[in-house]
Amino acid sequence: MAVSISTLEVGQEIGSTTVDITRQDLVRYAGASGDLNPIHWNQAFAEGVGLPGVIAHGMFTMGSVVQLVTDWAGDPAAVVDYQTRFTKPVLVEDTTAEPGRPGAVVEVTGVVGAIDAERSTARIDLTVTFNGQKVLVKAQAVVKLP
Amino acid sequence: MTIDPDLQGRSYPAGETYSVGREAIRDFARAVKATHPAHYDVEAAAALGHRDLVAPPTFAIIVAQRADAQLIADPSAGIDFTRVVHADQRFVHHRPILAGDQLVAELHVDQVRAMGGGAMITTRAEISTVDGEPTATTTSSLLVRGEDQ
Numbered sequence: 001m002a003v004s005i006s007t008l009e010v011g012q013e014i015g016s017t018t019v020d021i022t023r024q025d026l027v028r029y030a031g032a033s034g035d036l037n038p039i040h041w042n043q044a045f046a047e048g049v050g051l052p053g054v055i056a057h058g059m060f061t062m063g064s065v066v067q068l069v070t071d072w073a074g075d076p077a078a079v080v081d082y083q084t085r086f087t088k089p090v091l092v093e094d095t096t097a098e099p100g101r102p103g104a105v106v107e108v109t110g111v112v113g114a115i116d117a118e119r120s121t122a123r124i125d126l127t128v129t130f131n132g133q134k135v136l137v138k139a140q141a142v143v144k145l146p
Numbered sequence: 147m148t149i150d151p152d153l154q155g156r157s158y159p160a161g162e163t164y165s166v167g168r169e170a171i172r173d174f175a176r177a178v179k180a181t182h183p184a185h186y187d188v189e190a191a192a193a194l195g196h197r198d199l200v201a202p203p204t205f206a207i208i209v210a211q212r213a214d215a216q217l218i219a220d221p222s223a224g225i226d227f228t229r230v231v232h233a234d235q236r237f238v239h240h241r242p243i244l245a246g247d248q249l250v251a252e253l254h255v256d257q258v259r260a261m262g263g264g265a266m267i268t269t270r271a272e273i274s275t276v277d278g279e280p281t282a283t284t285t286s287s288l289l290v291r292g293e294d295q
Contacts, residue, residue, distance in 0.1 A: 019179060032170075032177035034208055049228065058232045063178035063204035070203065075194045076182050076242070079203040083236035083285075141203070 003073055005120050005145040008112050014072045014124060016109040019064045020102035021056055021092050029060045043094065055089035056104065061128065061135060062086075065108040069124050069141045072110070080121065081142035084128075088135045106130050113140065120145055149265040149290060150224045154258040158216045160250035163276055164209045168245040171199045178202055191244075201243035207235070210271040210284040213251040217269060225267070225290055233266065233287040240280040248276040256285070263292020 026040045035057055038045035046054045062084050070076040093103040106128060113125035126139040168188075175185035183190035184200040191199050218225050243249070250273070257268040266289050273282040 025177075025179075029177040032173045033211070035211060059204060059207050059235065060178065062235060063202060063207075064180075066203050067178070067180045067182070070180065070182055076180070076184055076200045076202055077194070077196060077239075079239065081236070081238050082203050083234070085234040086232055 003145055005115065005117065005122060008115055008122055008145075010112050010115060012112045014110040014112065015068055016107070017068050019061075019106045019108065021060070021090065021104040021106065023054060023092055023094055023096060023103055026054065026056055026060065026092060029057055029063075033057070033059060035059065051089065053091050054094070056092055058086035061090055061106060062139070065106065065126055065128050065136070065139070066141055068108055068110050068126070069143060072124075073143045073145065078143040078145065079141050080144050082140070084126075084136045084139040086135070087137045088130070088133055090130045090135050104130060106135065110141075148224050149258060149267070150222060151258065153223055153255050153267065156217075156223075156255045158213065158220075158253040160252050161213065161216060162250075164212065164249045164251075166201065166243060166245055166247040166249060168199050170208075171201050171205065171245055174205050174208070175202050178204065196242065196244055198245040201245075203237060203239070204235075205243055206237055206239075206271075206273055206282045206284050209249050209251050209273050209282075210286060213253040213271040214269055214286060214288070216253060217255065217267075225288075229264070229291040231289040231291065233289045234285075235287075236285040238283045238285075240282060243281060247281065249273055249281060250276055261289065261292075264290045266290075 095101045095103045109127045110124045114123040124141045128136040251271040254270045259266045268287045271284045
């Protein structure tokens with residue numbers, strides 16, 4: 001593994017990244033996860049239930065941003081506890097006619113929030129924003145490190 | 147529809163077995179844009195000490211949402227699926243989920259709180275192998291919006 005618990009400090013940034021999202025990504029996530037709720041792929045249905053448009057699955061956002069942590073830790077199995085609250089929807093524009101242009105861009109930054117030397121774990125606090133607003137709150141991943 | 151106030155404390159026994167396949171792990175990893183080789187390549191997973199492909203940290207949602215579906219489909223619970231919003235989610239992994247695992251989930255309704263005209267329902271899925279080895283505990287809060295919300 002790339003990271004050792006002994007070298008970490010609380011407040012240390014582990015990195016940051018962006019996740020580009022298209023409507024096609026949401027269809028792929030719907031299929032892979034089994035969550036076929038039409039608010040994630042059908043504009044008319046989303047508007048019909050009072051949303052401004054198609055929104056990403058909260059679980060898509062949660063699942064994609066944690067890659068920052070797994071890649072940093074060096075092993076996806078290092079994540080022993082991962083939680084978040086979903087506060088704001090990520091609205092994904094229909095850019096189907098413009099290949100390569102994302103329908104939404106989510107930004108993520110990870111900081112070491114706590115270290116438990118006895119259990120050899122570190123809590124990584126993720127800040128996840130879309131259009132400058134936090135979409136996940138208390139997004140925390142606990143990783144077990146050597 | 148109104149939420150049954152006696153829902154809290156209810157449990158649903160393990161339903162069908164979920165068989166974790168390599169292609170399901172690869173498909174789910176691609177779907178969450180995870181690129182770590184341990185999700186795709188058995189040798190890369192083995193190099194990290196895993197007997198087979200490692201599922202991404204949120205993969206257990208597939209098993210958890212199947213368990214939740216039992217509750218949502220239960221007419222006596224009184225939940226209108228079209229009014230459900232996912233409010234929070236937690237995964238505690240007792241050990242990583244790997245390709246080849248045969249998983250079952252027992253669902254518990256831990257809390258039901260009235261919220262305006264609707265309710266916040268917290269469910270917990272205890273996921274284990276068919277042999278009884280604890281694998282993951284997932285907790286979800288679902289906000290069921292009231293008729294006027």
